[in-house]
Amino acid sequence: MVTIKDVAKHAGVSVATVSRVLNNNGYVGTETRKNVMAAIEELNYSPNEVARSLYKRGSRLIGLLLPDITNPFFPQLARGVEDEAGRQGFRLLLGNSDEDIEKEMDYIQTFVQNNVVGMITATNHVDYDMYQSLDLPLVLLDRTSSSYPAVYADGREGGRLAAETLIKKGAQRVTLVKGPAHVKPAVDRYRGAMEVLGEADVDFSVMSTTSYAFEEALNWAEELFQKFPETDGIIASNDIVAIAIVHEALKRGKNIPGDLQIIGYDDIPQSRLSYPPLTTIRQPAYEMGRKAAELLIQRIGHPQQEHRSIQMPVELIQRHTTRKDDQE
Amino acid sequence: MVTIKDVAKHAGVSVATVSRVLNNNGYVGTETRKNVMAAIEELNYSPNEVARSLYKRGSRLIGLLLPDITNPFFPQLARGVEDEAGRQGFRLLLGNSDEDIEKEMDYIQTFVQNNVVGMITATNHVDYDMYQSLDLPLVLLDRTSSSYPAVYADGREGGRLAAETLIKKGAQRVTLVKGPAHVKPAVDRYRGAMEVLGEADVDFSVMSTTSYAFEEALNWAEELFQKFPETDGIIASNDIVAIAIVHEALKRGKNIPGDLQIIGYDDIPQSRLSYPPLTTIRQPAYEMGRKAAELLIQRIGHPQQEHRSIQMPVELIQRHTTRKDDQE
DNA sequence: ATGTTCTATGTAACCGGTTACACAATGCAG
DNA sequence: CTGCATTGTGTAACCGGTTACATAGAACAT
Incomplete structure (x- = not known):
């Protein structure tokens, strides 16, 4: 594995400088920057998210907890979450809870242990301790609660x-x-x-x-x-x-x-x-997933801000298991 | 966040000792162990996987890359993978590639950056550089290749x-x-x-x-x-x-x-x-997912071992869009 | 009694990043 | 020319764990 030290050595600078060009902060000379970039390129280096996450106490991971991905309503939701999260540079840790509290707790624990920066969950158990004591941005999906922002349909x-x-x-x-x-x-x-x-x-x-x-x-x-x-x-x-x-x-x-x-x-x-x-x-399952991710990421950026929920409209889709003509 | 230091202090021992009881290795006195356990319990401590993963250069995460979870064949696969992985203490990072190389490369990169210990992928692009240069246990799912173990149906x-x-x-x-x-x-x-x-x-x-x-x-x-x-x-x-x-x-x-x-x-x-x-x-989608996880985890344990692939049998399910009687 | 092994524990280095701080060189104002 | 602000870079501490190594007392063999 190629580390920041290798890059530093290769470019003839210190690790701090490499880190500075990686994160685009602090002062870096034009020439130096160029050298570092070249070294990165040459060694095909990409920073270890784990190390980063350890120091920063926050990863680029979001936990997504669904009852059962096998139920055809949820893949849409999941996909919406993933697309929006991905667009903003986040990845997903996925869990199926089967509406089972044990499993749910298990997942939440490992999500936290892995430093997720937020969670999206479709749970019926928001009121349990584990959620109360969780100090992570959380948004409910397809469920509601007064304590957390939620994206749900009416x-x-x-x-x-x-x-x-x-x-x-x-x-x-x-x-x-x-x-x-x-x-x-x-x-x-x-x-x-x-x-x-x-x-x-x-x-x-x-x-x-x-x-x-x-x-x-x-x-x-x-x-x-x-x-x-x-x-x-x-x-x-x-x-x-x-x-x-x-x-x-x-x-x-x-x-x-x-x-x-x-x-x-x-x-x-x-x-x-x-x-x-x-x-x-x-x-609108896909859209609900997208919105949930949007909301969550917003909260990750501004955790103090007051939370808001989003109620999505439902819509009658008339196809052919009901009659064409209304009987008034 | 409660860390190992807090536990150590609370139990009146060093962090090394706490780590020893956590991992059940090295020598720990009976009394000491009891104290540490009590402290863990009391502080509701659970170790930070990120720190662990950094030192060990290996997490408990598996990357799962699918074309599109929205296609009803894949949730079954995913669920199979998840259940088996979960049973053995692994969690899943999920990605949808849309059969798009760019996205696929992106996901693989972030999987690696997050120290996944293995990957399961349903890709048509195994022969690309990114896979060649990947030194991670990998198993193909619903796809084949001579270079990697695979779980697929005939x-x-x-x-x-x-x-x-x-x-x-x-x-x-x-x-x-x-x-x-x-x-x-x-x-x-x-x-x-x-x-x-x-x-x-x-x-x-x-x-x-x-x-x-x-x-x-x-x-x-x-x-x-x-x-x-x-x-x-x-x-x-x-x-x-x-x-x-x-x-x-x-x-x-x-x-x-x-x-x-x-x-x-x-x-x-x-x-x-x-x-x-x-x-x-x-x-047998669910079963294929399970087997893939099984195979992968096996390889994670014994990376040197020669790889084997598993071909799953397909089966005719006769229902009613074909005729009952055969015409011989 | 002495040496060796086993048990129990602590200290500190390490994993791979980020960043506070120190320091030097340069630019610019007075 | 001197003094201060700006720019550029390195050193080292830190994140939260794991483990190599050191140390010391107890148990055991000779």
Whole structure:
């Protein structure tokens, strides 16, 4: 490994001088600078971030903690974070928490041990000690809290929008699929939808699910049709579940959207690809990730400044699992 | 931040002793050990990995470089890598290369600067200087090379299998969708399929695609039906494209698998969810990720040892975009 | 009793950077 | 020409750990 000492020797100067040209601070003679640059070039030197980080007590690393990258909503978020962070010279340490506190704590510890300068986390456990005692810039992603800045989409509005849409399009017997109770955004959506359903002249039922896992989606779908075979409008807890429901409905020979309308949540990329293409409530995942990184890096620069959160708008994406014509 | 000095002072010993109990080496008296442990506990100390890494010239970090985490094949890989790495006490630095050499070089540089102890990369550019001159344990994932250990699935066999299946099930006019030419595994599959098609008594056409991006998938599908409206069997370049093709076919009123059979590649989780559920060639992505991490960590322990690669078997997953009955 | 080995602990060098401080040379004002 | 500010560079301390080496007492062998 070529170190700053090698460069110094090669250029016939001290390490301090090399450091000065590297960081572009302090006084350096024109000629000297040129020599040092040449030496750097020649030895193909690039400074050890670890040493740097040790002295500075801060790296160029950001910790990103997600529930599960395997859930298709998160890669978008992650990519948004990465792109923005990368643009500003930061790299990502990645962790999957599986919504498990143990794992989460583990990751946070190693993030800190590695001198990350900030963290972006999609956690339901902000109120735990570990976060309280963490003195790092932190931003929540897809979650909220009064204690930290957050980037999230308006889940309640999303839920309302989904329910309103279904009602407007003439659904009479709505089934609302409730996401896992420990996942905050899921309950926001649920509440939003309930608000609208409660005030409308429709029958409705609620079906609870306890996970967003792929493997279970088809089971939820089956269960749904067993329990509520007569439903003509379904608000799914997310797009995965929605797609599974579409699958099961077609298998049972239902006509979509004639007999049965379905509306998803998230607008993951494959929702456009499914057939019929899924009507859904869009969360701008990539953009949310970008904003979160932006916010975090801003805070890293100005830690004292008052924090602000960003609520992103949700949007109804009308495709073909709901009817074209509104029934007013 | 609480450092080893604080612990030493608190326990009334030297830093060396604290370090000894931390690392469980050297001699430490029973009583002393107890005191130190107590101090650690009390101060809630955990050692700074950065300092450690500087002296040891090696961290507990692994660099993971993927083309694009947003492509649904990769989260599985990533998760496999992460789980195995995590199990063995390693953390991941993540990078998306977009198959772009510039970005790739950038990431590799910062990985090295951060003292990663190894790298797992899905690159098509192993033969570039940057890899040659890298003296880090490296394992290729979903790619191969004679110079490095690799974990990959048998693409040629997968291609053959897809073609054989379609032929056996009676397709007469096969369309082979060729993936981007710069993506190695894509061309392996293509070759495998071609071998079989070339020797069979069927007509076939090849349609080239230049990307795996979601946004383009539906365009490829449309283009396919414009160019080859009479095809009755399609070998898609991956599951995303396959699902888009199913979409387009249904939209055009084709009967699947009656009029048209489709076979995908990868077996991403959503392939089971699509309707009709997709017949596809499965690559054990999660397992591949796990194995790659395993291999890498093994090499980190024994760098001199001769390297070996692992070829994972592919598998035909029969679902409902191909016919039940074989036509012999 | 003496020498050797084992146990226990501390001191200080080291990892590869950054920067406070010291010092010298130069430029410029009076 | 002298004095002070500016410029250019080196020395050494520091970041928070690890470990080579030194030291000393205890245990054991002869």
